[in-house]
Amino acid sequence: MEFGFGAEDAGFRQEARQWLTEHLVGRFAGAVGRGGPGSEHEGAAERRAWERELGSDGWIGLGWGDGTYGNRVATLTQQVVWAEEYARVRAPGRYGHIGENLLAPTLLAYGSQEQQRRFLPPIARGEELWCQGYSEPGAGSDLASLRTAAERDGDGRWRVTGQKVWTSLAHEADWCFVLARTEAGSVRHRGLSFLLVPMDQPGRIEVRPIRQLTGTSEFNEVFFDGAVAEEVVGGEGAGWRVAMGLLGYERGVSTLAQQIGFEEELRAVVRTAVRTGAADDPVLAERIVRLWAELRTMRCNALRTLGGAEAEGAPSVAKLLWGGWHQRLGELAMRVRGAAAAVGPEDWSAEAPYALDEQQRLFLFSRADTVYGGSDEIQRTIIAERVLGLPKDPPKHLPEEAQAS
Incomplete structure (x- = not known):
């Protein structure tokens, strides 16, 4: 298949370029060029507001299908056009990248309709931010050796206990998708589940910044101490399949x-x-x-x-x-x-x-x-x-x- 841009893509490019030009002014002018690799700490308030600005006109989730969740409908080539124009004008580094480009496609592929209806619209509106709970101190590249565990409580909810590390923007996120071991005694990729965990749980979730060579600390350690999770994506024990599917969208x-x-x-x-x-x-x-x-x-x-x-x-x-x-x-x-x-x-x-x-x-x-x-x-x-x-x-x-x- 030959990948190329057509006349409709040229029109879409002009629309995207004009929208960005008209909206990267005033409050958002100072956020231009900020929030890239190594400077994710810059302009936090403006960039979070920028997510809502993008969402208000449907620019989040262009590849999600028919626009059910408040997103614009765009072809693959138009998605490329938007991404290129966004980068070309040095628009603010995205706070919602993890939710839009990692979690959302995963929910569309593996999640229930109820989960899609609950979580995709707030992402599309730029209202809820996500972080990724994969890596651990002893389970980075060898993710299957993770030790964070989750057990059912008396109310049927999951209680998550363990530690994640290198968690981008955990200090800003509203939610975290967590790969945890839900089958006691399981090893490697067996017995894992993909849980959706709200971050606002004082006393049960602690976020500690990691200072880097650049002097900044957009990465974090996250400690879970009986944190509550009610949602599991893809079914209990299917975490490895879901997690690997997500990495394909990265x-x-x-x-x-x-x-x-x-x-x-x-x-x-x-x-x-x-x-x-x-x-x-x-x-x-x-x-x-x-x-x-x-x-x-x-x-x-x-x-x-x-x-x-x-x-x-x-x-x-x-x-x-x-x-x-x-x-x-x-x-x-x-x-x-x-x-x-x-x-x-x-x-x-x-x-x-x-x-x-x-x-x-x-x-x-x-x-x-x-x-x-x-x-x-x-x-x-x-x-x-x-x-x-x-x-x-x-x-x-x-x-x-x-x-x-």
Whole structure:
């Protein structure tokens, strides 16, 4: 299938561009360019209000189907158009990304009609924000080893106890979808359930920020101590299937929007290289050209995948491509500045002793690109086993007799 844009897409692009131009003014003008990777803490109040602004005109949930939940109806190419235009004007980093692009497609695929009617409209209106309760201190890339557990209480509700880590925007979220072990004594991917947990439970849920290399703390640890959950998606014990289905939605249209941001970051590095004279160095110039060519290749691959060439392993390929690319861009951003890259901005003060400019933040934040969202090692394992059909390695923590079976 050939993926391309038609005349209707051009009209939709103009509509999207005009709407963004008319609405990124006044209160929201100051939020432009804020809330990206490494700066998710910026403009919190304005960006939360921006979610409601988007929802009021149906711009949340373009790919959800017939508009039942208050969303606009848009084709796949129009979804790409919106994502590209949004990124091109550097509109505020989305607070509702996890709810719109991860939970909502999961509910449409695995949730009951009651769950869809309850949770999708508030997401579409920009009113309820979500976070993801997957990773744990001992279960990051090896998610199947998670230990957070949930038991039924006397009223038939789930009581969740355990710890999650690297939970993006948990300090702002209204809800968390939590992968928990609901069958006592179960191991690995068996006995897990996908629970929907309200975050406003004082004394039962505690959120602690994690300070990062960038000096910011948009990631969090979340501690559950008997937190109540009444909703399970896909049925009890089906958590692994639902969780893996959700991860398949993590890539896709949003990848193309991400690449628009990457393109702007590359332009900034090129401008710096020209200003410092680093562009005259043939080695650095070759690296710039290579990064540009790789970015174009990633776009072609993403469009090909959206155009119907989807195959198992494609999301893992995409993650491998952009994770390594973004790290190399961060490294080049420092290289073209020379020794000045280690110096803080001129407006340094005792009140802000760890201030960073955008390219310094890019370098530090991109150190995590090959780890979060599924490490490179895990992505290569998925490709090896599911695409190439190579044999699985037995889990090293199991006894020899269990490995043999």
